[in-house]
Every structure is written in structure tokens, then in C-alpha cells.
Amino acid sequence: MNNMIVFPLILPIMTAILLVFFRHNIILQRIVSIITMAVVTIISAVIVWAVPVHGILRLDFSGWQPPYGILFVADSFAALLVFTASLVTTIILLYATCTIGEKRERNFFYTFVLLMIAGVNGSFLTGDIFNLFVCFEVMLLASYVLITLGGERVQLRESIKYVLINVVASWLFLVALAYLYSTLGTLNMAHIALRVTEAGQGPLLTTVSLVFLAVFALKAGLLLFQWLPGSYSAPPPAVAALFAALLTKVGIYALFRTYTLMFTHDALPYRLIGIMAMLTIIAGCLGALSGRDVRTIAVYNVLIGVGFILLGLAIGTEVAFQGAIYYVLHDIIAKAFLFLCIGTMIYLTGETVIDQMSGLIRNYPVFGWLFFIVMCALAGIPPLSGFIGKVLIAQAAVAEGDFLLIAVGLASSIIVLYSLLRIFLSAFFGETIIPLGEEMPLPKTVIWPIIMLALLTIALGVGAQAIANYVVHAAEVLANPTQYIDAVLPEALKKGM
Amino acid sequence: MKINDVILRTVTKAVVFIILTLGVYLFFAGHHAPGGGFIGGLVLASGIVLLYLAYDIETVHRGVPFNFKKVAAVGVLLATGTGIGSIFFDVPFLTQTGKYITLPILGKTSFSTVTLFEAGVALTVVGTVVTIILSISEEEEG
Numbered sequence A: 001m002n003n004m005i006v007f008p009l010i011l012p013i014m015t016a017i018l019l020v021f022f023r024h025n026i027i028l029q030r031i032v033s034i035i036t037m038a039v040v041t042i043i044s045a046v047i048v049w050a051v052p053v054h055g056i057l058r059l060d061f062s063g064w065q066p067p068y069g070i071l072f073v074a075d076s077f078a079a080l081l082v083f084t085a086s087l088v089t090t091i092i093l094l095y096a097t098c099t100i101g102e103k104r105e106r107n108f109f110y111t112f113v114l115l116m117i118a119g120v121n122g123s124f125l126t127g128d129i130f131n132l133f134v135c136f137e138v139m140l141l142a143s144y145v146l147i148t149l150g151g152e153r154v155q156l157r158e159s160i161k162y163v164l165i166n167v168v169a170s171w172l173f174l175v176a177l178a179y180l181y182s183t184l185g186t187l188n189m190a191h192i193a194l195r196v197t198e199a200g201q202g203p204l205l206t207t208v209s210l211v212f213l214a215v216f217a218l219k220a221g222l223l224l225f226q227w228l229p230g231s232y233s234a235p236p237p238a239v240a241a242l243f244a245a246l247l248t249k250v251g252i253y254a255l256f257r258t259y260t261l262m263f264t265h266d267a268l269p270y271r272l273i274g275i276m277a278m279l280t281i282i283a284g285c286l287g288a289l290s291g292r293d294v295r296t297i298a299v300y301n302v303l304i305g306v307g308f309i310l311l312g313l314a315i316g317t318e319v320a321f322q323g324a325i326y327y328v329l330h331d332i333i334a335k336a337f338l339f340l341c342i343g344t345m346i347y348l349t350g351e352t353v354i355d356q357m358s359g360l361i362r363n364y365p366v367f368g369w370l371f372f373i374v375m376c377a378l379a380g381i382p383p384l385s386g387f388i389g390k391v392l393i394a395q396a397a398v399a400e401g402d403f404l405l406i407a408v409g410l411a412s413s414i415i416v417l418y419s420l421l422r423i424f425l426s427a428f429f430g431e432t433i434i435p436l437g438e439e440m441p442l443p444k445t446v447i448w449p450i451i452m453l454a455l456l457t458i459a460l461g462v463g464a465q466a467i468a469n470y471v472v473h474a475a476e477v478l479a480n481p482t483q484y485i486d487a488v489l490p491e492a493l494k495k496g497m
Numbered sequence B: 001m002k003i004n005d006v007i008l009r010t011v012t013k014a015v016v017f018i019i020l021t022l023g024v025y026l027f028f029a030g031h032h033a034p035g036g037g038f039i040g041g042l043v044l045a046s047g048i049v050l051l052y053l054a055y056d057i058e059t060v061h062r063g064v065p066f067n068f069k070k071v072a073a074v075g076v077l078l079a080t081g082t083g084i085g086s087i088f089f090d091v092p093f094l095t096q097t098g099k100y101i102t103l104p105i106l107g108k109t110s111f112s113t114v115t116l117f118e119a120g121v122a123l124t125v126v127g128t129v130v131t132i133i134l135s136i137s138e139e140e141e142g
Helices: A002-020 A024-055 A074-100 A103-107 A109-125 A129-148 A153-184 A188-198 A203-220 A229-231 A237-262 A268-290 A292-315 A318-349 A365-379 A386-400 A402-427 A442-462 A464-479 A481-488 B006-029 B037-054 B056-061 B068-088 B113-137
Strands: A057-060 A071-072 B097-105 B107-112
Touching: A002 A024, A002 A057, A002 A071, A002 A109, A002 A237, A002 B068, A024 A057, A024 A071, A024 A074, A024 A103, A024 A109, A024 A464, A057 A153, A057 A442, A057 A464, A057 B097, A071 A109, A071 A402, A071 A481, A074 A109, A074 A318, A074 A442, A109 A237, A129 A188, A129 A386, A129 B056, A153 A188, A153 A229, A153 B056, A188 A237, A188 A292, A188 A481, A203 A237, A203 A268, A229 A237, A229 A292, A229 B056, A237 A268, A237 A464, A237 A481, A268 A292, A268 A402, A292 A318, A318 A365, A318 A402, A318 A442, A318 A464, A365 A386, A365 A402, A365 A442, A386 A402, A386 A442, A442 B056, A464 A481, A464 B056, A464 B107, B006 B037, B006 B113, B037 B056, B068 B097, B068 B113
Parallel strands: none
Antiparallel strands: A057 A071, B097 B107
């Protein structure tokens, strides 16, 4: 039964490797990879359902008991993220089949997408912090290939920055792990949490936790995001959408795990995260306002999202966690949505600067209104998906008296709306530049994935109540780490053996 | 440029067998002693790389006609396959099992599924190392 939770990792890996043998059969590669991700989505939906019913699921690899073996732990937070990530990847793969180009497909595009999603899912599910590092590396190595695949000039230029900054961050991650292991003597996250509680979180442990903060901030694009705008706008739209939807979320997830499970006894990191999140939001707003290039505007919107989610962590109450979970799910969907829209705009017009596009809504009415939906969703207009997360975080902030945090957070919504409205007004309204009837036809495989994402944001907004059960459960575990520890560690260990 | 490397080639012919034997030995030793799939695989790969150094790629390819990318892929499949296999017996993922069997000549011998897993690791390492070396040395690869 618990073996189920390894499938989101192992199925994509095995399929990815199988596809190596069918390098030239592109149709087969497309079908198999989409089916695999659909199956993973279904399995992760079952996991999401099973966690509140059966409690937190745990799988000890090879039967080695924690804290000695490596293990996967699925609580509601991880399960919801795995589900959303797999679902969005399936949709992006649909979009990619039509837009990515045969040259990339022949060079193992699907293999690397699957390996990346395996790394992402592994990072969400693992209960061992060294295994988290390994899954991060799986994800990053695959993303290095995806960002350079195709070998265009701008891709190679941006990939150098991307690879360098991530290699340095990974090195820092290893250093942090070494400090952690030498002070606590364990790598199992629940065991770390237990030992931190037993030993008391003194200055030394807080310092170690701050090294982790630096690492994950680099990966999540929290304040240390200087590498992000360039590298997310270089690759083709399907890859950029995958990156924007998933990669920063893994960093965010790691931050949540670190500061809700392991290092919970010192207020300093939370204050720091709050300040960093505010600065990220402000910088993201400045970037989104100043950009003339649609990709730049979209990329800075990613940063605003990251900052907003981490406000939830900085506030640190159960309601704030609920809001952050809703918002991270929304952000995965909406960022994929936004990047596919932006990519399609560039594909249709061949332009990237907003002033060069005009009147697209006359040529492509459906697509135009889809962009309107993503704009409303990102700004947090009800009944779309961004609303509930923002409301919950705002409630928690007011309850805790963190007025500055939430003022910045909510002000950013206006900026998001304004920055996207600029695209909408300039590129979709106005005189059309393409004569009616002469426009490039919009293929069904391009528009349908975008419609699906639109339906998802509406579903998440309208059906927020339907998943409330799971979100509440997830937030409860985040707010009470003992539940996680109890589910992972055997009784004898907790009594101090 | 043609180099006269008779000595290298002659030595290679003998040494490659020693290296390969050591690789296989390390692979099996890994069951209870230092060694194992990763180390054995590295040593095996170093033997093959030595062949590539002493002879040209075409000659070696005639003797060892594998696509090493696929060797690596087979390795990963084998390793993950043994992990998946344990799921069908309703035990945790990656669980391995083993048994001692008395054979006519070898005597009491240990057979275990972890050897298959390690074989997967070894193939992956061989495939990856040789692919890296070939990619560095070649301009364009088929």
C-alpha cells in the first residue's frame, strides 16, 4: 500500500529511460510520456485522498527503519504539491508536443522533462534531507539540459549563469548538510527536528539553519533571484512554463519543510524570511512595471508569487499556512498558464515587446479572453484561484498584527494587475496588426492546454471548499510538526532510547 | 599524425584483461567487502577507455559494438527494475532478498537480487563514463 508513494518518482524515471531506446519514434515518445504523467497524476490524486484517511504515509526503502534508512513521507502538503505538479506537467507536455519542435524532441526532450519531474516529485516526497539534495540535483541536471537544449545563442548565454549559480548553491547545500550532520548526527528530517528540540536551538543551530535559508532562497528565487529573470525567459515557452511552475516551488517547499519541521524554535529566520519576501515582492513589482518585453513582465511576476507565498511562512500561523498552500497550488497552475499564454503570443506575432503587438483579441478572441482569465487569477480576483490564498494570508497577518507584510503583499496584487493589464491593453486591444482572415491559425493542441489550465484555475477558485479538507490537514501538520515526527519515527527513538 | 605506439598497444592487450578481471572481482567482492557496482563499473570503464586510448575508435567499436548510451540506459532500467520488482511481493520498494545455494564446484554460493541491482549500477557507470570520454574526444557523434 505505502509503496504507492514511490511511483511519482520511479514511473517518470523508468519511462524516461525507456524512451532513450525509441529516440527516433517521436509519436511514441509523445504518447508514452503524456500517458505516464497522466498515470502519475492519478496515483498522486489517490495519495492526496489517502493521507487524511490513513494518516501520513511513510515508505522505508528496503525496509530500513528510520532514522537509518532513506524514506519517503507523504503528508498532505507534499501530496497536494505532487498532484498539482504532475497535473500541470501533463498539460504542459500536451502543449510541448506541438510547439517544441522535432529537433528538440529527437534529442531526448521528453526524457529530460520526465527526469526533471521525477526530481521535483522526489524532492516533495523525501523525508531525508540528503535525499532532498539528491532529488534537487536530479531536477537541476535535467533542467540544465532543458535550458540549453536547442543551443540557441541566448539560451547558451543564460544557461551559463543558470548552471553556475546553481552549482554554487548546490555546493552551499552540501556545506550546510555537513554542518548539520556534524552537529546533530542525523539526516532524517523528523529525527533532526527531534534532536533540535532536545538540544535546544542555540546560536549554532540557528546559524546552520541560516545557511539552509541562503541555499533555498537561491533556489526559490527569494531575494537572491538575480539569475532568474534571464534564464527563465531564454528557453522555449513549454520549458519556461515548466520552470516557472515547478522549479521555484521546490525551493519554497524546502523552505517550508526546514522552518516548519526542523528549525522552529527561533524567531530570527522567520523575521528574515519576512523581510526577504517583502524585498522580493518590491523588486518583482519594479521589474514587472519597468519591463517592455512580455517575457520580462511574466518572469518578474514569478518573483512576486514567490514572495507572496513566503509571506505565509513568515507569519507562521496555521491560517497563514493554509493560505500559503492554497496560493502555492494556485501559483503552479497560474504561472504555467501565464507562460504558455506569453509563449503563444510570441509564437503568433513573432514579437516580444508589447508595443509591437496590437489587437490580438480580434484575431484570436478565445485566446484573448484566456489571457484575461490568467490576469484576473494572478491579481487574485474572485472566484479565481488566487483569491482564497490571498484572503487567508491577509487574515492571518491581521490576526498577528503583521500589517507591513500584508500591505506590501496586497499592494503587489495591484501591480500584478497593472503589469498584466498593460500587456492586455496594448497587445490584445487596439488596432489589429494582422489583417482579419490572414492570421496564423491557432492549432488545437496549442489552445486546448491553455483552456485546461484556465479551467483548473476556475476549478481551484470555485472548488476551494472541496479541497479545503486536504489543505486544512496539510496546514495542521505544518503547524504541529510533532504529527510529522510521530508518523516517521518509531516509538523507542522518541523516548530517548 | 601517426604515432608509433607499439609498446602501448602491446601492454594494453595484456593489461586490459587484468583491469577487466579486477573490475569483475571488485564487482562481486562488493557483496560483503569493499567494492560493488559503482567501483567495479568505474574499473571496467577504465579498461574500455584504455582500449580507446591505445587504438582508434573504429577498431574498438568493431570489437565492442555497443552504443554506450544504451548500455547506461539498460543499467538504469535493471537497477530500477529490481526496485520495482519488490513491489510485486508487497514489501517496501527496493527490498532485496538472497539465498545461499551449494553449487558443485564453487561450494556454498550466495545468490541475491542485490547483485542484479549492482549489475545495473555497474552498467550505468560503464555507459556513462565511456559516453563522457567519447563525447569529449569526438567532434560529432552518431
